[in-house]
Amino acid sequence: MALTIQERLKDLRVEHGLTLEQLAEEVNLSKSALGSYEADDFKDISHYALIKLAKFYAVTADYLLGLTETRSHSNADFAELRLSDKIIDLLKSGRIDTALLCELATHKDFVKLLADIEIYVNGIAASQIQNLNTWVDVVRAEIMDKYQPGEHDKTAHLLNAIHIQEGEYFSQRVHNDIDCIMEDIKEVHRGRNESVSENSAAAELKKSLDEIADFKGSRLEQLIMLFCKQTKLKYSRLTEEEKQWLTRIAQKSELLKTSIPQRGKKKSLD
Numbered sequence: 001m002a003l004t005i006q007e008r009l010k011d012l013r014v015e016h017g018l019t020l021e022q023l024a025e026e027v028n029l030s031k032s033a034l035g036s037y038e039a040d041d042f043k044d045i046s047h048y049a050l051i052k053l054a055k056f057y058a059v060t061a062d063y064l065l066g067l068t069e070t071r072s073h074s075n076a077d078f079a080e081l082r083l084s085d086k087i088i089d090l091l092k093s094g095r096i097d098t099a100l101l102c103e104l105a106t107h108k109d110f111v112k113l114l115a116d117i118e119i120y121v122n123g124i125a126a127s128q129i130q131n132l133n134t135w136v137d138v139v140r141a142e143i144m145d146k147y148q149p150g151e152h153d154k155t156a157h158l159l160n161a162i163h164i165q166e167g168e169y170f171s172q173r174v175h176n177d178i179d180c181i182m183e184d185i186k187e188v189h190r191g192r193n194e195s196v197s198e199n200s201a202a203a204e205l206k207k208s209l210d211e212i213a214d215f216k217g218s219r220l221e222q223l224i225m226l227f228c229k230q231t232k233l234k235y236s237r238l239t240e241e242e243k244q245w246l247t248r249i250a251q252k253s254e255l256l257k258t259s260i261p262q263r264g265k266k267k268s269l270d
Contacts, residue, residue, distance in 0.1 A: 005045065008064055010038045012057045027052045069099065103185050113177040120170035129164050136162055223250045 003011070013023055024031040029049055037045050037053075054061045059071040091098055104110060119125050143149070211229070224246060228235045238246065 003066065005064060005066055006038050006042050027056050104181060107181045107184060109177060109181055113174065113181065116170060116173045116177055126166060129166050133163050220250055223253055
């Protein structure tokens with residue numbers, strides 16, 4: 001979700017380690033005005049103040065106004081970025097979270113991730129890995145010829161086990177790279193979702209499931225109850241024909257194969 005003007009102004013001030021009083025001295029604007037720009041009930045910012053703050057923070061006015069996510073590159077040329085038509089179309093389509101993509105690409109270990117992928121897809125290390133495996137085969141052949149180990153000899157198994165499988169090796173390297181990046185991004189995001197509304201879909205579903213857990217009825221009745229709650233449907237207002245159709249439809253659900261924990265006394269669907 002894009003940051004608001006208030007959030008951008010506050011974030012920039014905090015990044016610079018300034019209090020409102022200190023910022024007021026730096027930009028020659030009043031503390032009360034600067035505070036109002038960061039307040040939840042903020043309504044407007046003067047053109048003069050906008051330019052002042054943009055210059056001080058070395059960002060574009062468009063960034064402060066939420067018109068772009070780039071702080072200092074107001075008119076980046078696509079040709080300079082060397083982006084393909086497909087990636088430009090994807091970024092503009094809204095199908096992916098571009099803010100998250102930016103966090104991923106600007107992470108300190110992203111270059112390492114791309115380097116490991118490039119080494120694998122371009123086969124840069126293939127010949128070296130093949131040489132190592134050939135050396136292992138030569139040593140194994142010498143040992144087998146000299147000592148004639150048995151079929152279950154652990155040394156023979158060891159020499160077979162140390163063969164390097166290029167795909168498995170680089171899959172693990174890339175897996176480790178992306179895990180580190182995701183953990184760091186997750187830590188940055190920690191706490192951002194703590195203020196999710198109690199009326200969110202997840203919260204409503206949890207509430208419905210808790211109520212159904214108190215309902216001591218058949219699986220079919222539980223399923224109908226859940227459907228009615230999630231669709232805000234008043235069961236008592238349905239006609240007998242509608243209730244029969246709802247029952248017939250619910251009987252086809254795969255959910256009837258699994259039970260829902262029950263507790264308490266049976267309650268009416270009404």
